[in-house]
Amino acid sequence: MLSNPLRLLLPILVAGMTACSEIGPEITPVDDYNTVPSDTLQRVFIEEFSGVRCVNCPAGSAELAQLEALYPDQLVIMSIHAGFFSSPYPENRFDFRTGEGNALLNLLKQPLGYPSAVINRRLFEGEADLQLSRTQWAGFIAAELKRRAAYNLEIETTYLTANRQLRVDVRASRLDPIGASPMDLRMSVFLTESDIRDVQLTPAGKQVDYAHQHVLRKALTPYDGVPVGEALIGQSSVVRSFSLGMPEDWSPGECEIVAVLHRSGEEWTVLQANARKLVQ
Amino acid sequence: MSDLFKKEGAVKKKRLGFLCCLLWMGIAPVFSQEIIPGQLSGNLQSNAKFFLRDSLIGAANTPQYDHQLYGAEAWLNLNYRVQSFDAGLRFDIFHQSNLLNPSDSYSAEGIGNWFVRKSIDKLDVHAGYIYDQIGSGIIFRAYEERAQLIDNALVGLKLNYAIHPDWQIRAFTGRQKQQFDRYRAVIRGLALDGFLSGGTGRSAWSSAPGMGMVARTLDDLSMNNLVATLNTYRSEDAFVPRYNAYAFTAFNTLTIGNITWYAEGAYKSREALIDPYAQTVTGADTVVGERYVNQRGSVLYTTLSYSRNRLGLTLEAKRTEGFSFRTRPQEQLNRGMIHFLPPMSRVNTYRLTSRYNAATQELGEWAFQGDMRLRPGNKWRININASHITRLNRELLYGELYAEIQYKANRRTTISGGIQRQQYNQEVYETKPGVGYVRTLTPFAEVLVKGKERGSWRAEAQYMHTGFDKSVDARQDYGNWMFALAEWNVTSAWTLSVSDMYNVAPGRNSPRDGSGNTRALHFPRADIFYRIHTNTFSLSYVKQVEGVVCTGGICRLEPAFSGVKFTINSSF
Numbered sequence: 001m002l003s004n005p006l007r008l009l010l011p012i013l014v015a016g017m018t019a020c021s022e023i024g025p026e027i028t029p030v031d032d033y034n035t036v037p038s039d040t041l042q043r044v045f046i047e048e049f050s051g052v053r054c055v056n057c058p059a060g061s062a063e064l065a066q067l068e069a070l071y072p073d074q075l076v077i078m079s080i081h082a083g084f085f086s087s088p089y090p091e092n093r094f095d096f097r098t099g100e101g102n103a104l105l106n107l108l109k110q111p112l113g114y115p116s117a118v119i120n121r122r123l124f125e126g127e128a129d130l131q132l133s134r135t136q137w138a139g140f141i142a143a144e145l146k147r148r149a150a151y152n153l154e155i156e157t158t159y160l161t162a163n164r165q166l167r168v169d170v171r172a173s174r175l176d177p178i179g180a181s182p183m184d185l186r187m188s189v190f191l192t193e194s195d196i197r198d199v200q201l202t203p204a205g206k207q208v209d210y211a212h213q214h215v216l217r218k219a220l221t222p223y224d225g226v227p228v229g230e231a232l233i234g235q236s237s238v239v240r241s242f243s244l245g246m247p248e249d250w251s252p253g254e255c256e257i258v259a260v261l262h263r264s265g266e267e268w269t270v271l272q273a274n275a276r277k278l279v280q
Numbered sequence: 281m282s283d284l285f286k287k288e289g290a291v292k293k294k295r296l297g298f299l300c301c302l303l304w305m306g307i308a309p310v311f312s313q314e315i316i317p318g319q320l321s322g323n324l325q326s327n328a329k330f331f332l333r334d335s336l337i338g339a340a341n342t343p344q345y346d347h348q349l350y351g352a353e354a355w356l357n358l359n360y361r362v363q364s365f366d367a368g369l370r371f372d373i374f375h376q377s378n379l380l381n382p383s384d385s386y387s388a389e390g391i392g393n394w395f396v397r398k399s400i401d402k403l404d405v406h407a408g409y410i411y412d413q414i415g416s417g418i419i420f421r422a423y424e425e426r427a428q429l430i431d432n433a434l435v436g437l438k439l440n441y442a443i444h445p446d447w448q449i450r451a452f453t454g455r456q457k458q459q460f461d462r463y464r465a466v467i468r469g470l471a472l473d474g475f476l477s478g479g480t481g482r483s484a485w486s487s488a489p490g491m492g493m494v495a496r497t498l499d500d501l502s503m504n505n506l507v508a509t510l511n512t513y514r515s516e517d518a519f520v521p522r523y524n525a526y527a528f529t530a531f532n533t534l535t536i537g538n539i540t541w542y543a544e545g546a547y548k549s550r551e552a553l554i555d556p557y558a559q560t561v562t563g564a565d566t567v568v569g570e571r572y573v574n575q576r577g578s579v580l581y582t583t584l585s586y587s588r589n590r591l592g593l594t595l596e597a598k599r600t601e602g603f604s605f606r607t608r609p610q611e612q613l614n615r616g617m618i619h620f621l622p623p624m625s626r627v628n629t630y631r632l633t634s635r636y637n638a639a640t641q642e643l644g645e646w647a648f649q650g651d652m653r654l655r656p657g658n659k660w661r662i663n664i665n666a667s668h669i670t671r672l673n674r675e676l677l678y679g680e681l682y683a684e685i686q687y688k689a690n691r692r693t694t695i696s697g698g699i700q701r702q703q704y705n706q707e708v709y710e711t712k713p714g715v716g717y718v719r720t721l722t723p724f725a726e727v728l729v730k731g732k733e734r735g736s737w738r739a740e741a742q743y744m745h746t747g748f749d750k751s752v753d754a755r756q757d758y759g760n761w762m763f764a765l766a767e768w769n770v771t772s773a774w775t776l777s778v779s780d781m782y783n784v785a786p787g788r789n790s791p792r793d794g795s796g797n798t799r800a801l802h803f804p805r806a807d808i809f810y811r812i813h814t815n816t817f818s819l820s821y822v823k824q825v826e827g828v829v830c831t832g833g834i835c836r837l838e839p840a841f842s843g844v845k846f847t848i849n850s851s852f
Binding site for chain 1: 342381503510522573698711714
């Protein structure tokens, strides 16, 4: 039925498509070592989008906790409750939604599904969105940690227990003294709180004492930051100060100040981030 | 950055130049030597949406409702044919569109599809965007489904060679389309399709056998990302991923007399894929959620049909295990799919009977379906359908019983009615823990009356009764629904339609007022259609409840919609 040359063609083509075993990549599971050693000042800013009605978000938070343990002091995590699954249940103690969180979601675009995270607000090669699904986080975090830090961020906090007044000083420094800072450079400062016990939907149902971590409570700057690019012209560093009266139901011992240095306008890429506990 | 844009611009100009050359190659014979008339055809599909915020039904908190207020999509398709040469071009527009991501806004425009095709003796050469499938699509289907903005065209080259009048071999290589870009993984495939026949009279038979294979090579970026993720796994979960994944299929359609039997078996080699229900131990906790697993896959699919005079019978069965085949393992939902798993539940058309759909479970399911169509007389038509879908461990996912009877009272009046019973595992299909099954009973009726001279009237009524969930003292999901529709085909050109879907007995997930009480809401809709020649215009006011929208076996959760839609469809 088949002409002679073609009688041979099919098996050759099939063999050609499947031939040869491949050399696979090297895998080093996490239990082969404790942590990834840090030889850089570069930290990675992770904006995790979550919600108390998001059944898969606890798995996302667990993944971030694992990555935090893997890269100690190198990840700056902020969990933003905004979007489709974030409206609280009647039995929730807190409404974790914030105006700044909603604004950040609009800025960084809605994810296709939750949990989702934006890593250093970078549009990675081959990706169509800033929002990344959970299985992509570890890879892009590892890639971002390989970048050379161009800036440093130092945070000083002063908290007065008596009147619950908080003062935050953030110093942004250029690590390359002759390098020029982009004019669109901005600084954003946020306050997050961890270990908040409240209702969360999980695969086993509603968990009333779920420990919410790194929850965005308040932005100390506008959600899109304050300009610092111009101030860094001819200067190696710039300091910005902020103050806040802490509401009664926030626990200072669990609060953290998150500072981020990022671009603005067409792209919002984060160049450096840092976090510091309110009470050391 | 600007250099990059310049380079991209230069590349685009080159592509356009290349396209023009190819089109000229096709058109050139018209102007040189002798006049050979070509044939130009095409079509336009365009939608415009005006969003009206309604936070009560959940039509809110997206850019379109908050500040954009408008969104549009359009596809203009042009095809040119002369002798054995074909060329096509499609211009796509997405402006503040919510098709790509129902919660977000997407704006882009450009060439969404182009191709040139030339037959040279027995060889058919196709370059550009390729839409094709092998068998029923289980290992490869490049297709377009605009309702969910699925456009899985392969950008590359396809060769088709007729090795015999009834036998042809196809080979292709390409990369999958990603909106106006391309994924990086390379996909190649090979297929052999044939036709055999024999016998005469009642013993006549025919067979259409085929086989195919598809291979995908992961790009370095995707592999690096995958490896970095696997490096965070414990050794019991980690594995060495493979760059190459292979899928094979063999299929045959056998027809003997009134019986047609289709059977297909497919196998996919071991590769990294996401298990959304994986249990991962992290310290003292066990987390249930997405994790990469290294799994091989298989699908067995068969359908047996019998058709004679007034009786039509179809039986289908499918077993799926670990058969997620994507351009890269990071892709989820309806993105990056190389293949298509045929759905195994009835494609319902009535508003309430189509509210709950069974999305194909790639990682494992058993699915059975039976369908019987009877015409006991010239006036009666009966359709009975049953489907039963379970996990591989036999846990029920979806069950449906459907019966419809149609009676043609006279030349002008047709009455139909029926009932549908569904069991829908909402916990699995919509990832809503603790909600269990939604059980529905939905009677429906339709009357169509044709006018004496022109025009017609059509009316529909449906009622969905849902089960009661004692654990929350409320009806399941949104509770009970009523739906009524009246449609008037004024002339062959004009059609008017009004309908309302009313949440007559709200359930546990129905919208609530400020005091936490569920609210019984109306979801009205009004449409005007105007048809002239090959142009159709429609204007609709729509309030639509959130739900899972499925196309074939692919489903996604669609938020509620509130607003006005305007569409123009045209062909030439």
